[in-house]
Every structure is written in C-alpha cells, then in structure tokens.
Amino acid sequence: MKVHFIAVGGSAMHNLAIALHKKGYTITGSDDEIFDPSKSRLEKYGILPQNWGWYPEKLTTDIDAIILGMHARIDNPELLKAQELGLKIYSYPEYIYEQTKDKIRIVIGGSHGKTTTTSMVMHVFKENHIDFDYMVGAQIEGFETMVKLSKDAKIAIFEGDEYLSSPIDRRPKFHLYHPNIALLTGIAWDHINVFPTFENYVEQFEIFTKLIQASGSLIYFDGDEHINKIVNNKRDNIDYIPYNTPKYKLINNKTVLTTNFGDIELEIFGEHNLQNLMGAYYICKKAGLSDKDFYTTIQTFSGAAKRLQKLSESESCTVFQDFAHSPSKLKATTEAVKKQFANRKLIACMELHTFSSLKKEFLPQYKNTMKLADEAIVYFNPKTIEHKKLEPITKEQVAESFGGNNIKVFTDSNEVISTLLSNNFKNTNVLLMSSGNFSGVNLCQLADNIIAKS
Structure with missing residues (x-):
C-alpha cells in the first residue's frame, strides 16, 4: 500500500504515518513546516520529507490513499492535484476506521477526561497483556507512539475528539468511528469557532450515541445533566451503563480508593480522575477483565503527558x-x-x-x-x-x-x-x-x- 500524507507534521498525522510505516506500508508526506517532536520522530523512521512545501507534481495515480491533515487548506496544491487525479482522499479518523472496521472499537468521548480515560484503559490492557490497536491524543508512558494499527489485534481503542475531521470533511472526528463500546465523560461547551451555540455542540454527542453499533454499549457519567438528557431517549438495542465518583479517602496527600479488595493507593488524584477511572473500569469489565486485574494494574497508572x-x-x-x-x-x-x-x-x-x-x-x-x-x-x-x-x-x-x-x-x-x-x-x-x-x-x-x- 502506498499512502501519502498532506500536512504530515501534525501530532496525530505523524503518529499515524509512523504506525502505517511499521505495518509495512510505503509512506510519503509533505508539510510547509515541521517542528519537534514530529520532525525527529519522522526522521527516525526515514519518512521525514526532504524539503518543506507542497509538491503536487510528485502525486501519481499509483498512490492508494491520500490522508489529509486539518492543517492543510482547501486550496492546497497537493489536495487539488489528488482531486484532479481521482485519488481516494481520507481524513485521518476516516482512515483509522477503515483500518479497524473488523475489530471491536472502543471510543471514549466527552469535553474533558477523554485522553486520561483512554490512557487508563491502554495502561490496564498493556499490563494485562491484551493486544490492542489505539489512537490517543497525548504521549503515554510505556507507549512509543500515539497510534498503533496491526493485523492481529482484535480490539481498537480511540480517543473520540469532537473537533472537525479535515478541511473537506466537516464531521466531528468521533462520528466516524462507529463504536461497539462508547463512553461519554461529560459535556461542557468548547470549540465555539465550529459549534457557535451550546445546543449545536450538545447535538454532536447525541449523534455520537446514535452511531453506536447494534448490541453495543454506552458507558456514561451520570452526574452530567446534558448526558442524562441524551440517555433519556434510550435505544433498545444497546446497553446503558452509568458510573459516578467511587468511594475514596485522602491520606498524607495520597488518594486511596475503597474497593472490595481493600484500600488501593493511587498515583492519580482529583474527583474527575476518579470518575475517569470508573469509566475505564467498566470498559475493562466489558473487555473481560476481572475486578482484581483492573484494580491491581490501575494502581501504577501515573497519568498522560500534560494531564496533572x-x-x-x-x-x-x-x-x-x-x-x-x-x-x-x-x-x-x-x-x-x-x-x-x-x-x-x-x-x-x-x-x-x-x-x-x-x-x-x-x-x-x-x-x-x-x-x-x-x-x-x-x-x-x-x-x-x-x-x-x-x-x-x-x-x-x-x-x-x-x-x-x-x-x-x-x-x-x-x-x-x-x-x-x-x-x-x-x-x-x-x-x-x-x-x-x-x-x-x-x-x-x-x-x-x-x-x-x-
């Protein structure tokens, strides 16, 4: 497979490029400027563009897919050439779905906490030797890249961002993943440049719940009034699993979780993080992990980069x-x-x-x-x-x-x-x-x- 990235230097884009390179694809890319860490990481894998800029003349009909980054403009010369050649153009969430459509997809959405919750699930799965693909919006300790795509993993975990997919695809990213297991952490108005009213913003989350696959599950924080309004209109072909803040205590500036297995001292803290933890718990339970396996391994989770x-x-x-x-x-x-x-x-x-x-x-x-x-x-x-x-x-x-x-x-x-x-x-x-x-x-x-x- 030959895949070309337009605006390859973006955080998600360069990670996807590396993931596909590791899968054995032939990767090329372009951008008007690339900064670290994207620059050095692309260079490490031999897929850093030799020169900055756009080179439409290098695009040919033997390219299997174009992946278009949000940083590119709708009049980008390479985009126009790709359209002229009739090449298949994807946004990166659209392409990630194409790579994982035969897997069990777990998608974590919400205005806050989605990176942390996704990271928690990834940490617990890794510690319990569960093979999985993933896409997350931050660097996680123990994971080299923010994207992994493989042939063998049966499960894929995505952080479900509600921002737009690409300059020519104005759908929110998390509308493209069609989850089997979905989670909503909470809704608070953001991205006012795209969703000018709060009602319009909330509507995107309601659409997300309608895209959950039949026989799937929606795990949700039931302390959020906006989510509760959405789940009032329940579908009869998916499960609804609410969660809230677990019992805990503070001892010597440490958070200690009260569980059936006794007290569990955590490295993380804050009620939002504890709520995220409970969301992660129900995802792991759906994936077949026991309570003991979850609580034993969540103890060592120290958080995602730039999250407390x-x-x-x-x-x-x-x-x-x-x-x-x-x-x-x-x-x-x-x-x-x-x-x-x-x-x-x-x-x-x-x-x-x-x-x-x-x-x-x-x-x-x-x-x-x-x-x-x-x-x-x-x-x-x-x-x-x-x-x-x-x-x-x-x-x-x-x-x-x-x-x-x-x-x-x-x-x-x-x-x-x-x-x-x-x-x-x-x-x-x-x-x-x-x-x-x-x-x-x-x-x-x-x-x-x-x-x-x-």
Missing part, C-alpha cells in the same frame, strides 16, 4: 503542568490540586490560547473557574488574538469574566515569570495550565527555578 503532570517537586512544593484550557477543565484541575493538598497554598497560572478562550463572547464561561486558587494568574498574548483574526480583548475584560479577588491578568509572559518567581514557595503548589506554552516559556526550566526557591 509533575514537572518538578520538593518536600514542600510541587509544580504541575496541565493541558486545561476550557472552563470545565480549568475548574476541575484547580479544584483537584487544592483538595488533594488542602494544607498547601495554590498558585494557579493559565494561558488563554485557543480560539474559544480568546473570543470575547466566550470569556464569561470562565466565571469562578479558579476561585479555589489562593493566587490566580491569567495570561494572553495580543499577537495570538491578532493571528486568529479575533476582536481584541482587554485585561479588564478578562479579570471581570473570571471574577474574584485573586486574579491577576498579564499580556507579557516575562511578567508572568517574574511575578511567579517573586513568591516564597515553601508549602506551596504551582499549577501551569495551557494548550500552548505561554509564548515560548520553557516550563520544565521554570518549574526547576520554582522548586529551587522552595
């Missing part, structure tokens, strides 16, 4: 990094750290970086999301707003939207760092939240500098 990831720590201070950027994620992550370390001060720092978060109409959704932090810092870069062609916002608008007396707003990342480092970090935790990197800040170095002052 410890960057550095001392006896009296821990610096966490989290991908949180939407209001629901921000609130859950801030609450998780404060409740887990109730005896420590919390400095929470977040960057408004996505299209939704920088849109003036969306800002009020952030009301009180960081109220449990002792000090809260919000940063945004006006140049990012300009680049996204959005209406300018002010520091005053941001402060008013977040509310509370603990908020400081900055538009200069150097001021964020100097303000942070002016603190005494003894008996203090720091939480750095963004889908970006605070305009080029080395967060690992910043974390080490913070710990040096603790």
